[in-house]
Amino acid sequence: MKIAVIGTGYVGLVTGTCFSESGNYVTCIDIDETKVRRLQAGEVPIYEPGLEEMVKRNTKAGRLTFTTSYADVIPDSKCIFIAVGTPMTADGSANLDSIWKVAESLAPLLAEDAVVIIKSTVPVGTNRKLAEMLKSLTGREVDVASNPEFLKEGAAIDDFSKPDRVVVGVSRPEVSDVLHELYKPFLRTEHPFLSMELESAEMTKYVANCMLATKISFINEMANLCERVGADINQVRRGIGHDQRIGFSFLFPGVGYGGSCFPKDVSALISVAHDREMEPSILNAVDQVNTAQKRVLFDKINRYFEGDLAGKTVAIWGLAFKPKTDDIREAPALVLIDLLLEAGVSNIKVHDPVAMENVKAEYGDKLSYFDHHYDTLDGADVLVIVTEWNEFRHADFDYIRHKLTQPVIFDGRNLYEPSKLKAKGIKYFGIGLSSEKNLD
Ligand SMILES: NC(=O)C1=CN([C@@H]2O[C@H](COP(=O)(O)OP(=O)(O)OC[C@H]3O[C@@H](n4cnc5c(N)ncnc54)[C@H](O)[C@@H]3O)[C@@H](O)[C@H]2O)C=CC1
Numbered sequence: 001m002k003i004a005v006i007g008t009g010y011v012g013l014v015t016g017t018c019f020s021e022s023g024n025y026v027t028c029i030d031i032d033e034t035k036v037r038r039l040q041a042g043e044v045p046i047y048e049p050g051l052e053e054m055v056k057r058n059t060k061a062g063r064l065t066f067t068t069s070y071a072d073v074i075p076d077s078k079c080i081f082i083a084v085g086t087p088m089t090a091d092g093s094a095n096l097d098s099i100w101k102v103a104e105s106l107a108p109l110l111a112e113d114a115v116v117i118i119k120s121t122v123p124v125g126t127n128r129k130l131a132e133m134l135k136s137l138t139g140r141e142v143d144v145a146s147n148p149e150f151l152k153e154g155a156a157i158d159d160f161s162k163p164d165r166v167v168v169g170v171s172r173p174e175v176s177d178v179l180h181e182l183y184k185p186f187l188r189t190e191h192p193f194l195s196m197e198l199e200s201a202e203m204t205k206y207v208a209n210c211m212l213a214t215k216i217s218f219i220n221e222m223a224n225l226c227e228r229v230g231a232d233i234n235q236v237r238r239g240i241g242h243d244q245r246i247g248f249s250f251l252f253p254g255v256g257y258g259g260s261c262f263p264k265d266v267s268a269l270i271s272v273a274h275d276r277e278m279e280p281s282i283l284n285a286v287d288q289v290n291t292a293q294k295r296v297l298f299d300k301i302n303r304y305f306e307g308d309l310a311g312k313t314v315a316i317w318g319l320a321f322k323p324k325t326d327d328i329r330e331a332p333a334l335v336l337i338d339l340l341l342e343a344g345v346s347n348i349k350v351h352d353p354v355a356m357e358n359v360k361a362e363y364g365d366k367l368s369y370f371d372h373h374y375d376t377l378d379g380a381d382v383l384v385i386v387t388e389w390n391e392f393r394h395a396d397f398d399y400i401r402h403k404l405t406q407p408v409i410f411d412g413r414n415l416y417e418p419s420k421l422k423a424k425g426i427k428y429f430g431i432g433l434s435s436e437k438n439l440d
């Protein structure tokens with residue numbers, strides 16, 4: 001099948017590449033000329049494990065191409081996936097400007113039997129609005145389908161190729177058949193293809209992300225309470241997770257959720273509820289807890305230094321919003337850095353395995369950058385861990401104690417065993433640990 005994917009970001013590039021891997025002819029369109037040129041040269045502009053090899057393999061086989069030209073591609077495409085960004089506007093709602101721009105570019109070029117599929121995360125009603133817009137621009141009915149994406153950055157290829165489920169929203173069953181055929185190679189393990197109404201598919205995406213965000217805010221709130229009552233959230237997690245109704249996944253306490261999706265999608269669903277004159281109390285709380293949680297590490301550091309951070313040197317390990325990605329959108333590390341700078345810290349020494357260039361572009365010489373995490377420790381007063389990259393998990397604590405002026409670690413991801421650090425003479429502050437009771 002000939003497929004066009006519009007928008008070659010984290011979702012579009014993975015979608016296009018995986019569809020080409022299963023034998024389709026895919027062209028990815030983007031308005032960013034630099035990005036397209038780099039992709040044409042075989043260079044993948046984002047860090048996503050396994051993606052570069054897959055892009056190269058399919059480009060070489062002639063199944064995957066990149067362009068800025070709609071006119072060269074759209075007239076021959078049967079399925080056109082829209083995967084452009086839908087960021088948060090100042091009022092919290094989703095900004096759909098890029099979707100409408102794409103619709104205007106597509107309309108004059110669409111083949112009679114083309115299906116236009118929105119993969120971007122869009123609020124309820126967007127697909128129907130797109131169908132109306134395409135009808136008024138083309139003078140005929142155009143098939144529009146919703147196909148929300150559930151992949152996670154850092155595991156995007158696996159998530160796309162072996163999805164728990166594929167969800168589509170359609171107005172006609174024939175459109176669902178076309179998409180089912182396309183997705184069959186990815187559903188061989190009997191994971192379901194769920195076809196539903198447009199509105200239900202759109203809502204499914206938001207409800208999924210908001211449910212996951214709720215789990216994280218819930219466990220973070222419980223972790224904060226554990227600290228105050230002298231309980232250990234790691235033990236409590238074990239204690240509740242074996243109950244199959246609760247489970248273990250997405251219940252790791254930390255420094256709050258970041259990334260390009262949970263914060264914006266919780267906010268967009270709140271906005272949808274407000275539009276319908278409903279106050280979504282749970283979503284409001286999820287968002288508030290998360291905003292507060294992003295400050296938790298700073299508050300602990302500030303308390304440790306009794307509010308006097310001026311002139312201190314802080315080493316930070318991990319900047320991306322999660323491991324295995326270079327994405328720093330809404331990353332908790334940035335909130336911490338801003339607060340430390342505001343408090344007058346004189347030197348922030350940072351390391352991240354892949355996200356450093358993105359941070360450099362935003363902070364320039366306000367921070368010191370190091371290619372190896374141990375090199376951040378020279379002259380640092382304390383060490384702070386924000387992102388749980390695997391290489392931080394087994395640390396040389398003797399070396400760390402020797403390098404830091406104060407043997408203290410603030411760990412936003414609970415990577416280490418508190419008793420082990422205590423035995424090494426290192427003060428250890430995690431999230432929700434019983435040892436933190438009475439530290440105020
Ligand atoms: N990043 C993720 O892990 C996931 C994202 N999503 C959703 O997918 C959508 C895309 O997200 P990302 O891939 O992260 O965005 P992104 O920002 O990485 O990429 C969007 C791309 O669209 C391009 N673009 C913008 N306007 C265009 C136009 N008129 N024509 C052609 N290209 C255009 C941009 O240049 C950019 O390359 C969002 O709605 C997001 O919520 C859904 C699941 C996972």
Ligand SMILES: O=C(O)[C@H]1O[C@H](OP(=O)(O)OP(=O)(O)OC[C@H]2O[C@@H](n3ccc(=O)[nH]c3=O)[C@H](O)[C@@H]2O)[C@H](O)[C@@H](O)[C@@H]1O
Pocket residue numbers: 121149150151152153154209212216249250251252253254255256257258259260261262321322
């Ligand atoms: O719509 C999207 O964009 C995507 O959003 C998330 O994927 P992603 O943001 O890439 O990453 P996650 O692994 O979900 O992590 C999100 C944030 O939650 C945090 N998190 C996650 C899990 C956990 O137990 N605790 C926790 O604090 C992570 O550190 C990270 O900051 C969802 O997991 C995907 O299913 C969805 O498709």
